[in-house]
Amino acid sequence: MGPDPAVAAVRLAVRSALGPLPPGSLVLAACSGGADSLALAGALAFEAPRSGRPAGAVTIDHGLQDGSDVRADTVVRTLAGLGLDPVGSIAVSVGTHGGVENAARNARYDALDGAAGRLKASAVLLGHTRDDQAETVLLGLARGSGARSLSGMPSSFTRPAGDDGASVSYLRPLLDIDRVTMRRACLAMGLEPWDDPHNDDPSYARVRVRHEALPALEKALGPGIAEALARTARMLRDDADxxxxxxxxxxxxxxxxxxxxxxxxxxxxxxxxxxxxxxxxxxxxxxxxxxxxxxxxxxxxxxxxxxxxxxxxxxxxxxxxxxxxxxxxxxxxxxxxxxxxxxxxxxxxxxx
Incomplete structure (x- = not known):
């Protein structure tokens, strides 16, 4: 009997992402402890050894909530329990320039760049899903942005890793999988995800899109809005390129x-x-x-x-x-x- 269909879907996505990477190269998962990134880490722990690649994971402690350091330690223990190695947490200082969301994102990517550079990782996997993509497209639409912004998040991109001219490859293998499937995969793998209270804070525009705008569109236009927005993003990205x-x-x-x-x-x-x-x-x-x-x-x-x-x-x-x-x-x-x-x-x- 094979794995749960949700687990199989996540593993297949990760397997496809690993295929083009250099044989024997280290791959990292960025994991917050939430359902999406935790299922990603679980799938990576399963697929990486079978592809002949070592795999590790990193969690970022943004320090924006009381007890965030304890939460980061818990995530590290969970990642180690999956068999990922190396694993660790990185504490960052989040500024205020451009808003908390933007500052936290910049601090997170800077920390991931540094970790990937030090460990000489060939890629860092990110847990963004189809729902994240749909939210990104709607946020771009609200700003009146052009095709590049409406094309959402790319499935891969690179960032500089250091002064030596090296770069870090980032991959988003889950952009065709919805958030419900990710949570179901966690449950099937026996993983208990952490629900970040910031994901329910309506002061963030993305949260309002998630809990208000998308459900309203589903009610008015019928199901499948997130999938349609993600599909539109793919087509617009081709045009924008x-x-x-x-x-x-x-x-x-x-x-x-x-x-x-x-x-x-x-x-x-x-x-x-x-x-x-x-x-x-x-x-x-x-x-x-x-x-x-x-x-x-x-x-x-x-x-x-x-x-x-x-x-x-x-x-x-x-x-x-x-x-x-x-x-x-x-x-x-x-x-x-x-x-x-x-x-x-x-x-x-x-x-x-």
Whole structure:
């Protein structure tokens, strides 16, 4: 008799994720102790030895709740009991910049980067599910974001692991599995998940989407909303990948300046010569399809130093009007103390 269908589904997803990784390389699971990541860890503990790979796990203590260190120790013991090795917890300090959720996410990934780099892990597995993907898409929709944001979370991505130029691969093998299946898998494996009280705190937008928005959509439109949103995200990601590739090519053809203010004939008021300007030739820029052109403009602004997290569609649209609807307007102010303006047949991005 085979395993419970929920367990089989999670194991199959993990097995598929392990397949392309280097033989014999260490794989880590990031585990909070919740049902999703705990089922992931259990499946990894089963599949990794069968694929000839060592497997470990890391839990992050964010210190945001009383007794979080005790909870982290409990998770470590559970992970060790699964046969994962090495296992450990990492305590992080969560700031306030960008909100608690964003600060906690940044601290968590920094800690995982460090652990993967020290242990020379080939990949870190994350327990995000189809429901998480659906919530991400709705949050992006509420922000009025474009295809890249609505494409949700990628199934894989990389982050720098340290100063040596190495990178960490992150994999999300569970994006096609729902949260109910993950909890059922935990029960079938004899694992007792921890329910984070933050997951029921309506002060967080994601919690409101989970407990209010998605159920309302299911009631109004029928079942299968989460699955449909996740499927939409996959299709939009394919589209966004193609558009980004076209924009990279267009940027390479049209960008003819990346340097200091002295190169533009502009007085920046700086004696350091460190102010970066990016210039895009206007000739040809206006002929690009808008979906490609706005991506080129965003690339130029980011490369000039505008923070991508605060560079919004409204900023890019205003810059686009300097290309397509210019009537002598002087400039557009951008996040990060930058400014976009026309000069000498170029659209320039540089310090205000």
């Amino acid at each position: 193609v558009l980004d590739d076209l924009a990279e090519r267009a940027y390479a053809e049209l960008a003819d300046l990346e340097g200091t203010g002295a190169d533009t004939g502009t007085d920046t008021g700086s004696d350091t010569g460190s102010d970066v300007f990016v210039g895009i030739r206007l000739d040809g820029l206006g002929d690009l399809p808008r979906a490609v052109r706005t991506r080129v403009l965003r690339m130029a602004a980011v490369r000039a130093g505008s923070p991508p997290g605060t560079l919004a569609a409204v900023h890019v649209d205003a810059v686009d009007r300097l290309v397509t609807a210019w009537h002598g307007q002087r400039h557009v102010d951008l996040p990060g103390g930058l400014r976009a303006f026309r000069r000498y047949g170029r659209l320039l991005f540089g310090p205000a």
